[in-house]
Amino acid sequence: MxxxxxxxxxxxxxxxxxxxxxxxxxxxxxxxxxxxxxxxxxxxxxxxxxxxxxxxxxxxxxxxxxxxxxxxxxxxxxxxxxxxxxxxxxxxxxxxxxxxxxxxxxxxxxxxxxxxxxxxxxxxxxxxxxxxxxxxxxxxxxxxxxxxxxxxxxxxxxxxxxxxxxxxxxxxxxxxDLVTKFMYGDLIRKGHVKDKKFHADENCNGCGTCAKVCPVENITIEDQKPVWHNNCEFCFACLHLCPKMAIQYKNSTKKKPRYKNPEINISDLMRKW
Ligand SMILES: Cc1cc2nc3c(=O)[nH]c(=O)nc-3n(C[C@H](O)[C@H](O)[C@H](O)COP(=O)(O)O)c2cc1C
Ligand code: SF4
Ligand code: SF4
The missing domain is CATH 3.40.50.360 (Flavodoxin domain)
Known part of the structure; x- marks a missing residue:
């Protein structure tokens, strides 16, 4: 089966x-x-x-x-x-x-x-x-x-x-149910434009990893920096997988450790399409 x-x-x-x-x-x-x-x-x-x-x-x-x-x-x-x-x-x-x-x-x-x-x-x-x-x-x-x-x-x-x-x-x-109504309601209301709060800081070297790991092709590299195109799924792959820890969400993520599942290689998270 x-x-x-x-x-x-x-x-x-x-x-x-x-x-x-x-x-x-x-x-x-x-x-x-x-x-x-x-x-x-x-x-x-x-x-x-x-x-x-x-x-x-x-x-x-x-x-x-x-x-x-x-x-x-x-x-x-x-x-x-x-x-x-x-x-x-x-x-x-x-x-x-x-x-x-x-x-x-x-x-x-x-x-x-x-x-x-x-x-x-x-x-x-x-x-x-x-x-x-x-x-x-x-x-x-x-x-x-x-x-x-x-x-x-x-x-x-x-x-x-x-x-x-x-x-x-x-x-x-x-x-x-009430918690979901409140929290998920916010995700639905703001939709795919939640990427407005991401930015790349001075540590970005334009390597392009963020664009490759974005599952929905929402990032392009322009003038050696990522640009987000408001079609975001809010998965945080770009932020966690940037090798320079250069992507921040507002000011809340600076200096915080990044995460990737320890059993999964970054190559498995890069788009094949
Ligand atoms: C935008 C966002 C919202 C999240 N909201 C919740 C949540 O409401 N409750 C929860 O338990 N985990 C929440 N998480 C954590 C993820 O569900 C969890 O880390 C998940 O295993 C990540 O899966 P992935 O590694 O396949 O992307 C959230 C993560 C993100 C990025
Ligand atoms: S992955 Fe990080 S260092 Fe590479 S282009 Fe994106 S933000 Fe810059
Ligand atoms: S959060 Fe996910 S979907 Fe949004 S731009 Fe980053 S990698 Fe792409």
């Missing part, structure tokens, strides 16, 4: 989860007859959304893996859900990666799929390093190792659930 994982990532956490799922869902085939494992394919949502072609998700299991943003999901993932034809998959799963608190992001994506005509069978989340640098300082050293270990345990459980075609429907409370 084929598994197709559609993913969106900025700093690699959601790619790490997607790769882990693909590995676990495609290995051990035949080990147990009641577990569905077979071929697995990873597809970047940003690449699919760039194309004008319709998206028809294939038969088998289909999943979406993405980060939580402001108690909701990246705008491009909502747009993907609207665009995708999800009638063929017989099992749909959603895995959200998050840092601190998901509010009712799980319910929100469940409802979006339901409104699109195909409610997911399984929705879950995996706690990872929080890459929202204006508020959080990402962990490093032993703290990061321990966070990655617990994320791996969560990933193993989730992969087992998916292989066993388990059902899980989210249920957040009223407070979580």
């Amino acid at each position: 084929k598994t197709t994982v559609y993913y969106f990532t900025g700093t690699g956490n959601s790619l790490w989860v997607s790769k882990g799922l693909a590995e676990q869902l495609s290995e051990k085939t035949g080990q147990s007859t009641d577990l569905c494992r077979g071929e697995a394919e990873l597809i970047p949502i940003a690449e699919v959304m760039r194309s004008k072609n319709p998206v028809k998700c294939p038969k088998g299991a289909a999943g979406i893996v993405c980060p939580v943003y402001q108690g909701g999901i990246p705008l491009i993932v909502s747009e993907f859900i609207e665009k995708a034809d999800l009638t063929l998959p017989d099992y749909i799963f959603i895995i959200l990666t998050y840092g601190a608190y998901t509010a009712s992001a799980e319910d929100l994506i469940y409802d979006q799929l339901k409104d699109a005509g195909r409610a997911p069978d399984y929705v879950n989340k995996i706690k990872m390093a929080d890459n929202y640098l204006p508020i959080f300082t990402p962990p490093s050293g032993e703290k990061l190792d321990s966070l990655m270990k617990s994320a791996e345990s969560e990933l193993n459980i989730v992969a087992g659930d998916i292989a066993g075609r388990k059902k899980r429907i989210p249920e957040s409370g009223i407070i979580a």
Whole structure:
């Protein structure tokens, strides 16, 4: 049985989860007859959304893996859900990666799929390093190792659930709904122009890495400096992956350590499209 994982990532956490799922869902085939494992394919949502072609998700299991943003999901993932034809998959799963608190992001994506005509069978989340640098300082050293270990345990459980075609429907409370309404409302209102608060400081050497890692081609290099074009997904990849730590968000990120998932190479985060 084929598994197709559609993913969106900025700093690699959601790619790490997607790769882990693909590995676990495609290995051990035949080990147990009641577990569905077979071929697995990873597809970047940003690449699919760039194309004008319709998206028809294939038969088998289909999943979406993405980060939580402001108690909701990246705008491009909502747009993907609207665009995708999800009638063929017989099992749909959603895995959200998050840092601190998901509010009712799980319910929100469940409802979006339901409104699109195909409610997911399984929705879950995996706690990872929080890459929202204006508020959080990402962990490093032993703290990061321990966070990655617990994320791996969560990933193993989730992969087992998916292989066993388990059902899980989210249920957040009223407070979580209110938090999402407030935080995600802000992301929707400001939309893709939230990049207005990014700038490159004097440490920028014009290397172009930020333009290459931007999943939605929102950055060009002009006169040896990045220029943002107001089509931002707010993933913070440009800021975290700049080798000179030259990209700042307002004045809140200067001197703060940057983050990239330790198991993911920067080359895996560079656009192939
Ligand atoms: C703009 C933005 C908003 C975020 N909002 C939340 C949030 O509301 N709750 C949370 O737990 N984590 C939040 N995070 C943290 C990410 O969800 C988390 O670090 C995620 O694993 C990053 O995934 P990625 O490495 O695949 O990009 C936010 C991150 C960003 C960049
Ligand atoms: S990655 Fe950093 S140093 Fe390189 S062009 Fe972008 S801002 Fe400048
Ligand atoms: S401009 Fe930066 S924050 Fe916005 S989508 Fe591109 S990489 Fe992500």
